Amino acid sequence: MQLLVGSKVRSGLLFFAIGACPLVRGQSALAGPMSVAQIHYFASFFERVGSPDVPAAVDTVQERSVARIFDMDDAESAQLHAAAQEYRAEMAKLRSEETALVSGKSSLDASDRAALSSLIQARDRLVASAAQALLSSIRTATASRIMSDAGQTIRLRARIGVN
Amino acid sequence: MMRNAVLVLIVGAALGIGKLDALDWAGWVGCIQVANSTCPLDQGTYTLPESSGQVIALRPANGVVMEGSGTSNYSTTLQRPASATGDLIYVAPGTTVTISNLTIDGNRYSFPNQYGCATQDGWCGPQGGSGCTVVNWNQVIEIDGDSGSTVNLDQLAVWNTAGSTPVYIAGGTVQWSAFYYSRSTGPWLRGETPGAVYNTSFEYNGTAGLRLSTPPSPSPMGSTVVQNSTFYQNRYEMSDGYAGGQLYIDYGASSVTVENSDFNGNNWVTPAPPTLINNCNPPTQPQGVAGVEIEPQSGVRGQNSVLGNEISGNTGGGISAHSVSGLVVSGYSAYPSAFKYVENNTGNTPPQNTPTDGIKFVAIAPYGSSTGVTLSNVLSRGNSGYAVDFGGDAAASGPGWEGQHCLQASYITSMSLTNPQPATTDTCP
Numbered sequence: 173m174q175l176l177v178g179s180k181v182r183s184g185l186l187f188f189a190i191g192a193c194p195l196v197r198g199q200s201a202l203a204g205p206m207s208v209a210q211i212h213y214f215a216s217f218f219e220r221v222g223s224p225d226v227p228a229a230v231d232t233v234q235e236r237s238v239a240r241i242f243d244m245d246d247a248e249s250a251q252l253h254a255a256a257q258e259y260r261a262e263m264a265k266l267r268s269e270e271t272a273l274v275s276g277k278s279s280l281d282a283s284d285r286a287a288l289s290s291l292i293q294a295r296d297r298l299v300a301s302a303a304q305a306l307l308s309s310i311r312t313a314t315a316s317r318i319m320s321d322a323g324q325t326i327r328l329r330a331r332i333g334v335n
Numbered sequence: 336m337m338r339n340a341v342l343v344l345i346v347g348a349a350l351g352i353g354k355l356d357a358l359d360w361a362g363w364v365g366c367i368q369v370a371n372s373t374c375p376l377d378q379g380t381y382t383l384p385e386s387s388g389q390v391i392a393l394r395p396a397n398g399v400v401m402e403g404s405g406t407s408n409y410s411t412t413l414q415r416p417a418s419a420t421g422d423l424i425y426v427a428p429g430t431t432v433t434i435s436n437l438t439i440d441g442n443r444y445s446f447p448n449q450y451g452c453a454t455q456d457g458w459c460g461p462q463g464g465s466g467c468t469v470v471n472w473n474q475v476i477e478i479d480g481d482s483g484s485t486v487n488l489d490q491l492a493v494w495n496t497a498g499s500t501p502v503y504i505a506g507g508t509v510q511w512s513a514f515y516y517s518r519s520t521g522p523w524l525r526g527e528t529p530g531a532v533y534n535t536s537f538e539y540n541g542t543a544g545l546r547l548s549t550p551p552s553p554s555p556m557g558s559t560v561v562q563n564s565t566f567y568q569n570r571y572e573m574s575d576g577y578a579g580g581q582l583y584i585d586y587g588a589s590s591v592t593v594e595n596s597d598f599n600g601n602n603w604v605t606p607a608p609p610t611l612i613n614n615c616n617p618p619t620q621p622q623g624v625a626g627v628e629i630e631p632q633s634g635v636r637g638q639n640s641v642l643g644n645e646i647s648g649n650t651g652g653g654i655s656a657h658s659v660s661g662l663v664v665s666g667y668s669a670y671p672s673a674f675k676y677v678e679n680n681t682g683n684t685p686p687q688n689t690p691t692d693g694i695k696f697v698a699i700a701p702y703g704s705s706t707g708v709t710l711s712n713v714l715s716r717g718n719s720g721y722a723v724d725f726g727g728d729a730a731a732s733g734p735g736w737e738g739q740h741c742l743q744a745s746y747i748t749s750m751s752l753t754n755p756q757p758a759t760t761d762t763c764p
Contacts, residue, residue: 215407216490220511220513226513230538237565237599241596263407267407270378270406274379279359285356285357291405295406321534325510325511328489328533331508334435
């Protein structure tokens with residue numbers, strides 16, 4: 173599994189079309205472009221299984237657990253593992269750039285904020301690409317379980333005031 | 336400067352202006368004091384101010400959303416000042432607050448010889464220990480949701496906390512959050528108002544990953560759901576000195592539903608002294624970990640349900656139910672439609688070194704036998720002890736066995752159940 177993230181994350185476009193991803197295979201559980209709320213859901217999903225900010229052993233535990241929770245078979249678990257590994261590697265780069273931007277500064281100027289905004293956009297592209305790749309490589313029933321969970325999370329977030 | 340920020344926020348709130356750009360620390364502290372504000376904090380690590388070793392707590396107003404910014408919830412961290420006690424965040428009665436996209440660092444190893452057990456000087460639990468200063472763990476709380484408040488946690492990481500109850504909330508939704516490496520318990524949901532825990536991780540906490548409780552009668556008890564969550568090798572340090580469960584359902588706690596979650600004990604047994612765990616002394620005797628521990632009189636105001644959970648690798652039993660007053664156990668859950676096993680809870684349960692049961696019932700004095708017990712389509716296999724064991728509670732009562740069960744080991748039933756014998760099948764799903 174290959175995720176669509178440029179090595180120069182800050183040079184990316186402000187807008188992107190998920191459907192244009194050439195590496196998406198098969199029928200995705202998503203009918204169209206991902207909404208902001210769905211991207212936020214999958215950001216949480218991939219942070220759970222592939223965060224570069226926690227020990228790799230913790231991610232591994234979560235990865236196995238998430239596979240069980242969503243009733244993934246062995247092939248799907250392998251796809252999840254690949255997606256988590258890619259996410260972790262790419263997020264490590266974004267987090268490194270982010271840390272470099274803010275370290276030693278008591279306040280952020282306009283150029284800092286613009287650079288940070290670009291990093292968040294790059295994160296969103298990474299998440300959307302990883303989600304599409306995962307959803308298109310697993311069984312429809314498994315994808316439906318994940319999207320059902322996404323729906324529940326999005327409803328709850330709306331209720332508690334989180335976008 | 337801060338007054339100006341507050342003024343802007345008040346005017347903004349009055350005009351109905353939505354989400355602000357991320358704020359610096361002074362602006363953020365002002366923002367959270369304005370009711371119904373959404374307050375994003377700039378990326379970075381912020382050590383809270385203190386005075387004479389006491390944290391100056393953040394006290395958000397009603398309806399406030401406190402959130403970090405950046406590429407992940409690890410981008411923005413609130414850190415406990417070294418060796419300081421007190422609340423980091425205090426939520427007053429009647430107040431609803433949401434905390435999102437943040438990390439809270441409890442900074443436990445900054446406490447010399449005490450909460451963090453950073454040096455090899457003693458056990459430092461509530462009962463003290465050789466060379467230890469006895470301290471009040473209850474004075475170290477990261478999020479203190481007072482009685483009648485509602486605290487929602489979304490994408491929050493809490494780690495390295497020193498207190499016995501680092502996150503103490505009356506009710507609210509906890510989702511996509513993570514609680515790691517606490518000296519003691521992860522969050523404690525007190526259950527005054529309905530609570531829910533979704534997609535949340537609990538790993539390597541010193542005692543239970545999650546404690547679910549209830550206020551004394553006659554206070555109302557909200558229902559609580561735990562779903563799609565991960566419990567892994569909690570009760571790692573056993574800082575209270577005793578065995579217990581990764582999920583702790585407290586005395587009298589009622590209307591709790593635990594479903595489609597994963598309880599993996601990683602076969603953990605605390606080592607015998609002088610081996611240390613995170614530089615702290617372990618209990619004097621090795622102790623095992625249960626997956627779900629359910630205490631006396633739980634279920635008395637609405638039965639508890641443990642449905643469709645994967646419960647494995649726990650050396651103190653998969654589910655350990657003590658004199659309960661209303662409990663349903665099933666291998667199946669309705670949401671999401673799935674089945675899971677209590678399985679491979681192996682080895683021996685210390686210190687008695689008896690084989691580890693899948694599901695066990697024990698009568699505890701002075702509470703007597705369990706009541707209201709229903710076993711519905713139980714899936715229990717591959718455990719070193721019994722699949723289901725009523726040997727410690729031979730007079731447990733209730734509807735008893737319902738449906739078809741997969742019990743791939745022997746079992747001990749209670750003849751006081753209305754249906755005392757299970758219909759078993761060797762063809763497990």
